[in-house]
Amino acid sequence: MEFVQYCDGLRGALIIYDPQDPYSFLYDIDDESTIITLMDWYHVPSPQVQRQMVPDSVLINGVGNYPGGPDMPYAIINVQPYKRYRFRLLNMACKPNYIFSIDHHKLIIIEADGQYVEPLVVDSIQIYAAQRYSFILETNRPIDNYWVHAVPNLGANSTAILRYAGSPDVDPMIRITPNPVALQETDLHPLYPPLPMLLLEDGADVKLNIVLGKNVTNFNFLINGVQYISPSIPVLLQLLNGDMSASEMAPNGSIYSLPRNRVIEISWIPDFSPGRPHPFHLHGHKFAVIRSAGSSSYNYINPVLRDTVNTGFLGDRVTIRFITDNPGPWLLHCHIDWHLYSGMALVFAEASRDVAASQPLSNSSKQLCPIYDSLPQQNFSLPPPN
Secondary structure, X not given: OHHHHHHHOOOOOOXXXXXXXXXXHHOOEOOHHHEEEEEEEOOOOHHHOOOOOOOOEEEEOOEOOOOXXXXXXXXXXXXXXXXXXXXXXXXXXXXOOEEEEEOOOOEEXXXXXXXXXXXXXXXXXXXXXXXXXXXXXEOOOOOOEEEEEEEEOOOOOEEEEEEEOOOOOOOOOOOOOOOOOEOOHHHOOEOOOOOHHHOOOOOOOEEEEEOEEEOOOOOOEEEOOEOOOOOOOOHHHHHHOOOOOHHHOOOOOOEEEEOOOOEEEEXXXXXXXXOOOOEEEEOOOOEEXXXXXXXXXXXXXXXXXXXXXXXXXXOOOOEEEEEOXXXXXXXXXXXXXXXXXXXXXXXXXXXXXXXXXXXXOOHHHHHOOHHHHOOOOOOOOXXXXX
C-alpha cells in the first residue's frame, strides 16, 4: 500500500518562494499563516478503506468535525484589517475535490500549480486533488468573523473561520453572496505565454489518446486496457541499464517512449469508467490545457499552464500539450490515490538514450543497489497482480 500512505497522513505542504515573484507588489503578507490545506480523513487505516467509501471528515488546516464525533473548535485563519494576503490553497485529499470560498470576500487568483496566471477575480474555486492555487485576499470588509467553506463532491461540508483582529471569539453570521462568480478553468490564462510551437493548431508531433477503464473481474483501473503495476525495478534504473524501447521495460504495456524536443498532445477520450472526475497529474513537466473539461472548444492562443488537470465527466474530451525537454521517466496518473493504487497510471520514457548518456553509472554507484547490479540486461518480469 505504498501509494496510499498518503491517505494515512503522510502528506504536508512544501512551499517554494520565488524571489522574482512578479506579483509581490500586490500583497503584503505571504508566510506560514497564509497556507490553507484541504484534505479528507478516513477513520480507519488505508488497508481497511473500501474503494467506494465516502470520507468521514473534511479537514481544513488539519481540523474538522464529523457527525457523532467530539466538538472540535474550528480552524482559525487570523488576519489584520486592511492588509493584502497571498493565500496558498492546496488540495491534499486522496479523493474529493472541493469548492472553496470565503464569505463576502473576493479571491484574486494569480497562480495555478506553480504557474503564474493573469489575475482573475472569483468568489469560489473548485480545486481537484493535487491542484494548488494562490489567491490574493484583501481584508477590506468590516471587522468581524467570516465563514470559510470547503464543500466536497463526496461527504459533508467543512468550515473554518476567517477572523479579523479585534473580532470577538464567536461564530460568524451566515452571509450569502448574490450571483457568485465561480472559477472556470478556461478563464485562466498564463502570465508568460508558452512557446509558440506548443500552440500551432496542427503542430503536435505525437498524439496519444487515453481511454480509462476498469477490470470487470477485479475492479482495478486500466489505462488503454492495461493496469499499471509498480515494477520491482524502477523505470529509471531500467533506462540506465540500457533498455531503450517500451517493449523492453516493465511494467509491460504501461511504458510509452517519447522522442526529445517534440510537442506531445494527450487527449482523454470519452469512456464509461467510474470514479469521475479524475484529476490527472504529470511529473516532470508543466502542460498547456488546450481543451478543458466542460468545454467544446480548443484554445491555441492562451491556454493555462499547469501540472494537474480535471479530465471531467462522460462526454468531456480534455486535451493537454507539453514539450519533451526534460529527459527521464515521468509518471502520468490519476491523483485520486485509490485509483492510482489500483492501476490508473502510465510512465513516459522520455528521450531514453539521453537519460542513459547523461547519467552514467560508476561501479561505486552500482554497489549502492545490489538488486540493480544483478539484473539481466533486459526483459524484466512483472510481479503477479494483487
